[in-house]
Amino acid sequence: MPRARAAARLALAGALAIAPALLAAPSSGAQSAGSGVLAPRAQFEHVCTPTDPALEELSGLAIVGGNTYGIGDSGTDESVTVMDGDCAVTGTLPVPVDPYDIEDMGVGPDGRLWLSDTGDNERVRQTVALISLDPASGSGQLHRLTYPDGPHDAETLLIQRDGVPVIVTKEILVANGIYRPVDGTSLDGLASPGPTALERVGEVRLGPTDTPGGPVPVGGSTLVTGGAVSADGTVAAVRTYTDVYLYSAPDGDLVRALTTTTPVRVALPNQPQGEAIAFTPDGDLLAGSEAAGGALPPIEILRGAVDLARDDSWSGGSVSLSASVNESAAEEGSGGDTGALRWSTPALVGGALAAGLATYGLVRRRSRSHRD
Template identity: 65%
Template sequence: MGRVRRTALLAAATLAFVPVAPAAADDAEVPVADLPSGTLCTPADPALAELSGLAVLGDRLFVTPDAGEDERIVELDADCAVRQRIPLPVDPYDVEDLAAGPDGRLWAADLGDNRRSRDTVALISLDPDTGDGELYRLTYPDGARDAETVLIPADGVPVIVTKPLFGASDVYRPAGGRTLGDLASPGPNPLEKVGTLALGPTDTTGGPIPGASTLVTGGAVSADGTVAAVRTYTDVHLFPVPDGDLVAALAAGPSVRIPVPDEPQGEAVAFTVDGDLLTASERAGGAANPPIRVLRGATGLFAPSGEGATDDSPAVLPVVGAVLGAVAVVGALGVVLRRRTRR
């Protein structure tokens, strides 16, 4: 939400008196991943001070700036230098996320609606090589919503997660489960509500306002479609999608939480083809541009035994005694079974 400054004071004042709705399942029960992390690179271009979306196509990295007059998609090289700026084929209202589709195209999520006044929102397709693209207008079934997150799984059915100030986010997809290829251009195409998603609260530091750990600001799906990420200002929550059913995966809740502390306004997330996780933030005030971070081995947390998971892999660290107890019980059962086998 690049335009967060318009509502930050109101939100902060309100959040001081209204309790944040807890997650459907207490977030404290979600294991926390301790992944090796570092800086991928830091954009120096002043136009990239506010990044609201990241997307990876093969070995190419794309970003979308937020709340500026220049709404072009930007391709970056390995040092975060600008390779090219690609104009969107239509004039957007408020692009808040960016996704890579299974069709090899970029999809800009023109979903921002802080005042909840838009009759339609939109997805905009973009061929990064030719600049060609189409506009696909979308309508909510139950009135205007503010959203900053689109996820495009392997089946091509886009999923939108809203960003309410209070309570759970709503989850939408095109009515009837239409894929990107089935949408009408320019539309409008009706959406249907398929669930809710509540994340947090957590104690991770960062974010522009109180309650930042519960506000959904971005999402991504891994290149192979088996892991989805939904982030807040302060944390990234991972959802395994082994059967390709993203809606069911979101309904089941996150399996792992990855803190990304001290991002001033973290809104962007993407997976690399190697399964690493990238995150990016808008800067705070006159500070320097924040770096694009990389967290290694995110999808490997869900790798079957023998497929990338080793004793030295990043540990998924439970944060409650119940989970630790479960691990101990499983280990004890394993010892007993081995002893019985030897006999």
């Protein structure tokens, strides 16, 4: 049987296998803090609808110099599509190296695009990569990366204003890991072709929520599918299939924001398979989705997203959502409260099983030979 299908079945089997243990675990009886602080009056508005078939698997969005850049994931990620504000295609930029599975896109401090070639549904890659791309010249370089703890699938790239890239993994059943280059190496310091070692610097859990959308009825609200950073580097957006979480980082430290602050949660429009998110220069937030076999979905906008994230009346101040890895391990060993998120058992089981089903249905990427 194809490796992708086998891996998906193993993921589903794993979810089913641990369900009895989860059901036996005591429930805290509290709503998951990973739901963040809901901003119910925040609304997305229609902007435009792409028409280019190259964006049927839209996975990454970025805005630079008045242009909107979009890219699909594996199989449609050989070039970046350039669009105007009406989603009309104005050009394409070939990816300078053969990608494996690009899942997100960010903007560096100097305006270069950074393509997050970090998709690994089968969790078999020995290295992942960031690919730089100069939107003016089309030139770029490959920068391989290695995880310290084995392969991960990741669809989220955040670039701090100091140029340090932060990768958030997409995990089933366990916390999503937060990784950056060892010692906080910035983009300009990454070896080419590398690899550069990554270090795990924290974790984050999101959801579950009752927001409709995504490829499965439940579970999609816990899977991290994309990220973006505001132009001034002080707000990070991390999305699932159903919701987007806005983290305020006035000092520019995104890792600190992700691991020690309460995000503002905004329910996303009901998208078939939403994976793309990007900030405009004015601090609004664009959200896009794959077609998932249907018509191309619209790109929609949340006005004033940056201001919303900074509003203390929504954010509720600084509350630890996820302790650092070392602190969590130490506290868990002592039997104390880790300060990490607690999910009620029924919600966790439901999300876990649905996430396994989502993996079974969504892992359809073909196996490809690759430079890694």
